Amino acid sequence: MSSSLLTNSAAMTALQTLRNVSSSLQTTENRISTGQRVATASDNAAYWSIATSMRADNAALSAVSDSLGLSAATVDTEYTALTAVVGDSTGGLTKLQALLVEAKTAGIDRTKIQADITQIQQQMKGTADAATFNGVNWLSVTTATPATFDLVSSFSRVGGTPTIGSITLTISNYSLYSTSTTGILDTVSGGASVNTIDITSLTDAATDQATLSTYITQVTAALNSVASAAADLGAVKNRIATNTDFVKTLMDSVTRGVGQLVDADMNAESTRLQALQTQQQLGVQALSIANQNSQSILSLFK
Template sequence: MSSLMTNASAMTALQTLSSTNKSLDEVQNRIATGYRVSTAEDNAAYWSIATTMRSDNLALSAVEDALGLGAATMDTMYTAMESTVDIVDQIKSKLVAASEPGLDRAKIQKEISALQDNLRSIADSAVFNNENWLSVDSGDAAYNATKEVVASFSRNSGVITIEKIKVDITETELYDDADQSGILDKAQANGNAVATIDISALTDSAADLTTLEGMVKDVDDALAQITDAATALGAAKSRVEMQRDFVSSLTDALDRGVGQLVDADMNEESTRLQALQVQQQLGIQALSIANSSSQNILSLFK
């Protein structure tokens, strides 16, 4: 039935066009933002998961930065420790050379003293981010023998866990101004400390040569302890670097996971856009045809 009061065809065409326009707006928004789910309105569950994962990813980025800082700190300490090994080797060699009778040990001591000054300078200069693990003062109120590097951030059933890599710097301390308990300023088995060894007054007497031999042994013992400390630092540095690589890979994996949830497939959206644009044009044309039916009815009365 044709009616002037109610144009059913026009109403149907208008509803179809409105639906098409709504879908077109949705597709255009996805293309503009790059997201299939950009707000909670699009998909509340996916939006909630993606928002939480993005937040955790930011935390992981902070962990990666902390690991980088920790690695740089350890690298500074390890580099200083390597230089220390070289200098202590030289002191040991000079002590061995000084065992030769008739040598001017006062002159040799001048060289040893210069090396001792270098050792202290290296330890004091091994600073990164206001951290020094080689030259310390255990009597300072701010002193802490355990250094920590944030290593991971995880969420399990809503419970957040932060793991840390710990380093005991009592194993790496070369100097301790509070009680001289560092590797270089503490007395070794024969009562000699590398930092204070002085052979200038030694003679060729049997007792002095025995004392000199004890100095060589003590320097060798200190060298072994320094080597152990360098090994510990190297192992901790390696662990931090491996953890940093893992956190970087984990961050990328979480980014991909979020993308799977909320990213728009641009190829699919582009195809949909073209199809909806055609539907929109057809809808406009259909509405125009439906509206012209009233004019056709009027012509019947002419």
């Protein structure tokens, strides 16, 4: 093989090989440092685009998860208050109904019974007013309270079209008191509402007994309505809890999917790094040997 002073083919080949090894080594080092085999669009445009969209979806799902947490707290506040208004043998509508039945007894002191009734009425009103979370109250409403309330429940995307799912609640179904007196407990029927029932002046007369029967019917109807409202919110509460678990599971699934697309296999990359480092060292030695060949030409002129 001829030797040339101007062109060292062996050195050029060794240099090209060394460049290729150095490039591969840089790629491997980047994967190890970032933990990703597709960190930028130039690494793999298709996978990078898919991963970017999936990460955006995960961010949206995270927002849905936060909204579900807020919705759960709101619903739980209203549900707890409604349950307290339904009451039991010690308070609420259940106790109020029992007191009115007791008031039907001939010769009983209805003034003392009314004292208990008044306390229950005030307790129920206070409970409804206190059922406020983040400025939202569905039990004691005003003219500024919206007729419906949407709770964000899900997010999905088909192609480029996102869809936001929600649970729509009709506030009138849960309203106990209203500034327009259209709530379950302040709607006037038969001359009084559940909130304003007063039996102090009633006697054992037939007309007064009929009035007591009307009050009992009214309270029983209110009890059924409030119990129904509580049951409805209980179902919504369970739905939100189920959606919350699903969204968290879905977020984990999306995260795993992104990882499968772009994450680097650290075991494989560490093995490749050692191999490339060895190749680099051998390349440097090969280039050094090729460069020494040119020096041998000087011996021809001695």
